[in-house]
Amino acid sequence: MAVGLGPLPTLHPVPGFELGIASAGIKRPGRKDIVVMRCAEGSTVAGVFTLNAFCAAPVILARSRFLGPVRYLLTNTGNANAGTGEPGIAAATRTCSALAELAGVDPSAVLPYSTGVIGEPLPVDKIVAALPDALADLAEDNWAAAAAGIMTTDTQPKGASRQFVHDGVTVTVTGISKGAGMIKPNMATMLGYIATDAKVAQGVLQDLLRDAANKSFNRITIDGDTSTNDCCMLIATGQAPVAEITQASGALFAALKQAVLEVSMEVAQAIVRDGEGATKFVTVQVNGGAAHQECLDVAYAVAHSPLIKTALFASDPNWGRILAAVGRAGVPQLDVSKIDVYLGDVCIASKGGRAASYTEEQGAAVMAREEIGIRIELGRGACSETIWTTDLSHEYVKINAEYRT
Structure with missing residues (x-):
């Protein structure tokens, strides 16, 4: 029973960020369990990842790639691809390469994310077969469907959105998260994705995400178990016609920082409210x-x-x-x-x-x-x-x- 967690609020589309959902049937037929996210060319990406020594294969791969040009994020539920050793790395690499081939990008521009049961081989063929449907479904207004698509033991999807006006331009920050158990983030949450159409230098974006995570995702706990798969990503597409934020100062940065913190706090607390079996x-x-x-x-x-x-x-x-x-x-x-x-x-x-x-x-x-x-x-x-x-x-x-x- 989710405590005080109602229907999803309005999740404003973020120009330059699209989401597509499909069914691979990893745990059961028909379940929407694959989410593909596409970033506009030139987007900057920040990430924080679990400190668990047994981190999952997708964490290892995403952590090694997110500083380069990123175009796609690929998430599967139902299988964590953790505790799988070198075969797990190979499996995650194969799914990224398959998506890259379909999308016409370099494989290094695809970041993988997984959540689910630890220690089982990733069903690569099922995931690859679902990728065309996920790509065909890409749309900027698919946040709510994606929030449901990344759920595991969650009972409700989780999302938040903020908008503010700077020099007459509306800037958007929208995010979703999943998690209900194995929660004591040691960097962020089980999985979290936040996007903005502001243009932000990567170093500034990274510091912004780290600060927001420390005040939100790193302040929640359900059972004290830090997951093998924790990741939180912040993507800035740069599609809003405002000046690039190159330093942590000024009115635009302050407004963006506040919006990112509010979104992070809302989706992090939603994880606690939807904690497995939680009544308080x-x-x-x-x-x-x-x-x-x-x-x-x-x-x-x-x-x-x-x-x-x-x-x-x-x-x-x-x-x-x-x-x-x-x-x-x-x-x-x-x-x-x-x-x-x-x-x-x-x-x-x-x-x-x-x-x-x-x-x-x-x-x-x-x-x-x-x-x-x-x-x-x-x-x-x-x-x-x-x-x-x-x-x-x-x-x-x-x-x-x-x-x-």
């Missing part, structure tokens, strides 16, 4: 840290605790579990007498123990909500961090127990 959307905010990393350490200790996550599912204000997680987060010389902990706006713990004003009824009222905030005041400094997570339900266990059946 949980914001964990840690303030008053001496360093940003210790704030993150505390936040993730809370977000990854199975005891806290199951209490959230049960709507049980078992605040002792939160204190235990904060205490084991590894913050050096932590003075618990300075720490305050809140559920929503209710102070549940203060000065090392239960807050004098706290009642079980207050805590239960907050925990009964679908959207819950946990705020921890460390009282050590001026640093703050916020992450987003879910509860842990029976359905999460069921989905992952039956994932390959």
Whole structure:
């Protein structure tokens, strides 16, 4: 059950960026599981990729190619092509070469992406057979169909779009993402694609994506598992008649940065809202840290605790579990007498123990909500961090127990 995640908003077409969807039947016949994206010639591309040492073959290939001229992005679902060794690299290369031949471009201009079951050979023939249909389907207004086409255990497609006006010209930023489990991005999300028609130098675009990912995709977690296939791409087609952005300054850059951040944040949080079996959307905010990393350490200790996550599912204000997680987060010389902990706006713990004003009824009222905030005041400094997570339900266990059946 997706928490607070409604129908897709309007996803504005991005001039110079087309998407085509087709069925290869990788996991089941008729499933739309292939998405081809075409970038206008001269587009610049930025990318951030998983830091998992067992990264998938398509990650290795895409990471080696994205700085060169890129014309096509090829995504398949149903098979991760991870844990497949050299044969996996060869399989990813074959799919890219097949698309390149059909499109009349160099194979190095095609970037592959895969998501699905780890350790199984990529069904190259099925993917290649579906490529003509995907190319025939290319259109700038196919974002919604593509958002559905990249889904695996997601229950709903995820997308966001922003537009702003600069010197009388409308500039568009639109993005989609997929992910619902195996989520603790260590760079970005499971898969994310964002495009703009602004013209941006590659170095500036790369820094822009890295900053946006760190504030959005790198602040979400469902189960603490960093995927083998995480990728997030930002494409600038340069089709809007505005000046090229060559440095991280000025009004146009500021407006684009804000739009990219908003789109990134919306599609990243949508992944949490659609977390496998999620019934709660949980914001964990840690303030008053001496360093940003210790704030993150505390936040993730809370977000990854199975005891806290199951209490959230049960709507049980078992605040002792939160204190235990904060205490084991590894913050050096932590003075618990300075720490305050809140559920929503209710102070549940203060000065090392239960807050004098706290009642079980207050805590239960907050925990009964679908959207819950946990705020921890460390009282050590001026640093703050916020992450987003879910509860842990029976359905999460069921989905992952039956994932390959």
